Amino acid sequence: MDVKVLRLGHRRSRDARITTHVCLTARAFGASEVILSGEEDRNLMESVEDVVERWGGPFRVSYRRNWQGVIDEWKRSGGEVVHLTMYGLPARDVIPSMRETGRDKLVVVGGARVPGKVYRLADYNVGVTNQPHSEVSSLAVFLHMLFDGAEFDLKFSAAMVEVVPQAHGKRIRTGDGDEDAEID
Amino acid sequence: MDVKVLRLGHRRSRDARITTHVCLTARAFGASEVILSGEEDRNLMESVEDVVERWGGPFRVSYRRNWQGVIDEWKRSGGEVVHLTMYGLPARDVIPSMRETGRDKLVVVGGARVPGKVYRLADYNVGVTNQPHSEVSSLAVFLHMLFDGAEFDLKFSAAMVEVVPQAHGKRIRTGDGDEDAEID
Numbered sequence: 001m002d003v004k005v006l007r008l009g010h011r012r013s014r015d016a017r018i019t020t021h022v023c024l025t026a027r028a029f030g031a032s033e034v035i036l037s038g039e040e041d042r043n044l045m046e047s048v049e050d051v052v053e054r055w056g057g058p059f060r061v062s063y064r065r066n067w068q069g070v071i072d073e074w075k076r077s078g079g080e081v082v083h084l085t086m087y088g089l090p091a092r093d094v095i096p097s098m099r100e101t102g103r104d105k106l107v108v109v110g111g112a113r114v115p116g117k118v119y120r121l122a123d124y125n126v127g128v129t130n131q132p133h134s135e136v137s138s139l140a141v142f143l144h145m146l147f148d149g150a151e152f153d154l155k156f157s158a159a160m161v162e163v164v165p166q167a168h169g170k171r172i173r174t175g176d177g178d179e180d181a182e183i184d
Numbered sequence: 185m186d187v188k189v190l191r192l193g194h195r196r197s198r199d200a201r202i203t204t205h206v207c208l209t210a211r212a213f214g215a216s217e218v219i220l221s222g223e224e225d226r227n228l229m230e231s232v233e234d235v236v237e238r239w240g241g242p243f244r245v246s247y248r249r250n251w252q253g254v255i256d257e258w259k260r261s262g263g264e265v266v267h268l269t270m271y272g273l274p275a276r277d278v279i280p281s282m283r284e285t286g287r288d289k290l291v292v293v294g295g296a297r298v299p300g301k302v303y304r305l306a307d308y309n310v311g312v313t314n315q316p317h318s319e320v321s322s323l324a325v326f327l328h329m330l331f332d333g334a335e336f337d338l339k340f341s342a343a344m345v346e347v348v349p350q351a352h353g354k355r356i357r358t359g360d361g362d363e364d365a366e367i368d
Contacts, residue, residue: 028313028316051316055315087354090336092333130347131211131338133211134205136205138324140317140324154315165272166273169271
């Protein structure tokens with residue numbers, strides 16, 4: 001099951017860090033791509049691509065001004081559209097049937113103001129709780145639940161660096177040697 | 185088991201939104217308080233308090249310049265300190281034993297630059313995966329796992345407003361009437 005994330009309404013000035021966290025969360029929790037909409041932001045895309053180059057892929061970040069085109073194409077090709085919103089049905093109740101269909105998912109995460117049309121176009125409007133918190137935490141917990149914790153087993157290919165988990169301290173392994181490096 | 189969150193190294197100019205998301209995530213996923221360190225930020229604290237007033241509590245946000253004092257006091261009173269870091273041991277492996285102790289948890293989330301001392305003071309250094317993503321997603325997934333999804337059953341008291349979950353559209357219920365209000 002392929003999962004991509006569509007980030008609506010990005011604003012370069014205000015949203016750079018949150019959208020970066022959305023992208024990195026998508027990658028770390030098993031989505032294959034984030035499609036950005038709203039304002040185009042080359043700096044942000046490059047910084048995400050830098051992470052992919054360093055920590056491995058595959059993962060893509062792309063830009064599409066016309067978000068509705070992205071949703072329409074996704075549905076035409078047989079995929080399902082899941083809009084994460086605090087107004088939606090509880091993720092816990094909806095995910096089991098969503099997983100059963102096995103169909104690819106486009107996970108839509110909103111920005112400042114989500115057009116009402118998104119609620120109508122989505123196959124599922126899903127809340128990770130019905131409380132206000134964050135599109136970053138909603139996306140993370142949704143993907144964690146959808147993939148049943150598989151983020152802990154993900155392998156990224158062509159990584160230049162990887163973490164060697166430690167009880168205390170920081171240790172990384174770089175691709176150009178077998179030695180672990182202790183970092184401060 | 186009481187859980188509080190200690191947010192290190194907040195910077196007013198750069199971190200306001202991320203730290204706000206950390207606070208709202210802490211609340212929505214069952215922590216009782218966020219203690220902020222780094223730069224003091226009254227605006228941020230007031231905006232979180234506004235959410236608590238509107239969406240219910242109990243939840244507190246406080247400020248302590250001396251983060252090490254917070255950790256020391258927590259440990260002296262018998263609580264455990266869990267530092268979320270991509271360099272730590274996988275949350276999936278560590279959480280079961282952590283849950284068994286039943287001891288209160290102080291969850292430490294870093295800012296730009298976490299002092300090495302934090303890694304040594306923490307009882308557990310825990311990674312929600314060993315990939316770079318976000319303190320917001322780490323906190324959310326960690327609390328989701330620690331509380332075994334209990335965020336979906338949380339009730340907040342004295343809420344002025346609550347969501348009525350919908351398959352499509354937005355609906356809220358306000359405290360001053362029994363009527364649901366459809367919002368656009």
